[in-house]
Amino acid sequence: MTCCKELHHQINTEPKVFEISDFWEEAENIRTFVFKGTLNSKPGQFCMLWVPGVDEKPFSIARDYDGEIWLTICKVGPATEKLFEMKKEDKVGLRGAFGHGFTILNSALTPNPSSKGRGKKVILVGGGYGTAPLHFTATEHKKNGCDVTMIIGARTENLLIWTDKCEASGFRTLIATNDGSRGIEGFTTHVLADLFDKEGHIDLVQTCGPEKMMKVIAEMCVQKDIPCEVSIERYMKCGFGVCGQCVTESGEKMCQTGPCVSAQKALSYSDFGSYHRGSEGQRINW
Amino acid sequence: MANLEVNFCGVKFPNPLVLASGILGVTGGSFARTIAKGAGGITTKSIWKNPHPGHHNPTMFGNEHYFMNAVGLSDAGIQKALEELGEYIPKRKAPLIVNIVGGKKSDFADIAEALNDLPGKPDLLEVNISCPNVEDEFGKPFACSIIDAAEVTRLVKSKTKIPITVKLSPNVENISSIAKSVEDAGADAITAINTVGPGMRWNIDLRTPILANKVGGLSGPAIFPISVKCVYDIYKAVKIPIIATGGVCSGRDALEIMMAGGTLVGVGTAIYYDGDDFWNKATSEMSEWLKKEKIKNISEIIGLFHKK
Incomplete structure (x- = not known):
């Protein structure tokens, strides 16, 4: 044995x-x-x-x-x-x-030339309660000297979470609500597109939230050749690679390979942004 | 290189290691990936006639000695399974064993019959009459009775032309007599063993059983000696081949249980310990041992312990 x-x-x-x-x-x-x-x-x-x-x-x-x-x-x-x-x-x-978490950058090693000494530029996009783990991610980036921007979105103001904590932690915090009750009226992806137009070199985009939002972000980043990671939520029954409930169509276990994977990898999964599986393995559309 | 190919009920397996039922067996994508990682075949999780929700979490946990589970055979039912299998079977690169389960004896026959509608046929049916976690729904598992085990076997055989293997429970007085009864009833093969127990573990701080189902089947390294003994006894009692499973965690374990009488070797809990790397690691270990022993074909070692 x-x-x-x-x-x-x-x-x-x-x-x-x-x-x-x-x-x-x-x-x-x-x-x-x-x-x-x-x-x-x-x-x-x-x-x-x-x-x-x-x-x-x-x-x-x-x-x-x-x-x-x-x-x-x-x-x-x-x-x-x-x-x-x-x-x-x-x-x-x-x-x-x-599972596999988000990559944490270290500005001390290779700073971003366009960030004027403020470290590598990282943009984190949280939708709904997907914002919570991104604060943890942002904190670790900041400890390593990165320049962190948080984009936080929700349907309406009273569903926004963690905005105060993000501001208090010193992250540049941009807010979008579908109804315009706080921040810009629209989606996080509109804010991100705006940053892509205005900012110089962006080192990394990371996102956690509704899968349809993350799919749009993944596609935007791949098109612009900006490194991007998404957090894929699947039905995690055991959490350690045995039950098979959380696999993508390609058979990758999101409890081990994921939940955080590169945009390229996520886009290669035919189910990403379209459907997930329930407790009995049945397909459920997003 | 030793030849690892084995023939089981007329089906060629590229190597004897097959994914045991209940592990990773949810989607075609999982099956294809497991084959690509080096498994010789796949067993699906248990398919019910109707959707079956299974138990609440925690459904499983493990430590260095053993693993416990009470998943309760969650499944979306035969209709969903037909869709999933219909897509996978024509594309499969290694044999597929479809595991079926039922609360009533007639359910087994109905599922076997429904599988006849698939455009491509599975290579084998594994008849699960031995899950220790669904007792509340049909009393004792059918695998605990010579009469019930034989009756389920006969019913399934009457509805399908696909070879069937009947999965037996170690939690019986005499597994050989159950094996003999299903052989006499027409089974083409035996799978031995299902999980041991059920067992029970509590969390003392919470005064709560760890598994939501309170009890669960035991697998992993601790049960390997029981599997070897059961397979050894069954090999002596019957002429049909055996899928030997239960606590196999390495290539050497696989060789040992083949020498005790297994033709194929089911692997489940080893995936908890080694992940997808298990398959190639184990087959390499088996090849090297066979080469060292100057054995050309792995099929030569099946039942070797009985020849001395």
């Missing part, structure tokens, strides 16, 4: 218990939960949150540093409904971090 000596990932995937140490509302039905500790995660990775006796679901990690893990969660079903009833010091299970 040789396998045990050659494991290439976490050997033990039993959930670990964490207490809810704090939580607050981000928007209607969207709450950030804080747990003391770390999952040693990288931005863009995800974890499985187990609400004992109900269910366990995947969530992207909104923060994992300074001894705290933050998960920004939307109330959508039985597990999150139960979670929203929980109080401080109530216990849940976490496992992970799983």
Whole structure:
């Protein structure tokens, strides 16, 4: 038996218990939960949150540093409904971090010549609650001296999340709402197109949000030859490459190869931007 | 280079290692990728007659010794499966084993019959009468009774011309007698074994069972000795070939269980430990061992332990 000596990932995937140490509302039905500790995660990775006796679901990690893990969660079903009833010091299970996160640039190594000493230019585009993991990503870029712009979009103002935190963290923050209730009236992709016209060399675009939005962004970046990464959400049942629920049509496991992949890779998946699969493997159109 | 090709019920497999049922078996894309990574064949996850939601999470976890699962055989049902398989079968580059399951005996026959409508035929049907995680729906698995196991076998055989392999449970008093009963009922092959148990694990801080289903089947390195014993016993009892599965984690494990009596070797939990790299790593290990032992064809080692 040789396998045990050659494991290439976490050997033990039993959930670990964490207490809810704090939580607050981000928007209607969207709450950030804080747990003391770390999952040693990288931005863009995800974890499985187990609400004992109900269910366990995947969530992207909104923060994992300074001894705290933050998960920004939307109330959508039985597990999150139960979670929203929980109080401080109530216990849940976490496992992970799983998956492949976003690339973090380092300006010290090769600065962007057009950024006048402000470091490599990174644009992060968040749609809806996709913004939460991008703040974590932006923070790591900024630590490495990058010049970070956040584009945050939602249907309407009261669905916008994390805008204040992005501004407070010193990221240039641009906002778009479909109804124009805050920021420009329109889509994040309009803001991005505008930046493409006005800015000089852009080193990296990263996006997390609705898949149709990400597909447009991926296509825009490929056309302009700008490096781009997207975070692909699929039905993650196990989180560690066994169940096969999260595979793309090409058979790539989004819980391991993804969720963060290059725009080129994402566009090569025939299902990207068109459909995903449900709990029984059935196709569901986006 | 040793020849790793094996013939199983008249179907040629490029190597004996097949993806076991329940692992990665959701889409044609997954199957094609697994074959490209070096698997000799694919077994689909269990297909039900009607959509079947399976259990809530957590459905699985593992550690260095073993893996536990209670997925509950989630599946979108035969109609969706026909669409998925209809697209994949004509393009397949290695044999496909379709695993079927039912709550009632007649369900197995109905699914087998529905598969006859496919434009291309699967290479084998694997009849899952032994899942330990669906007991609540049909009492004890059919694999626990000589009479039930044989009856399901006869029903499926009456509806299909595709060779069938019946997947047995280790959780019985005498697996050889069950194997003999399905052989007598017309099975073309045996798959042994399904997961062991079921077992149970709790989280002491939460006072909660880890698996949402409370209990789950045990797989992985810890059950390998049980698989070897079951395959050894079945080989002695029947003449039909065996898909040997349960805790195989390396090329050497595969060779051992083939010598105990397996013609094909099902691989599941090893994917948890090694990912897609498992296939080429294991087949290389097998080739090297055969070369060192001056054995030209891997089929020469099947049942070798019984020849001494």
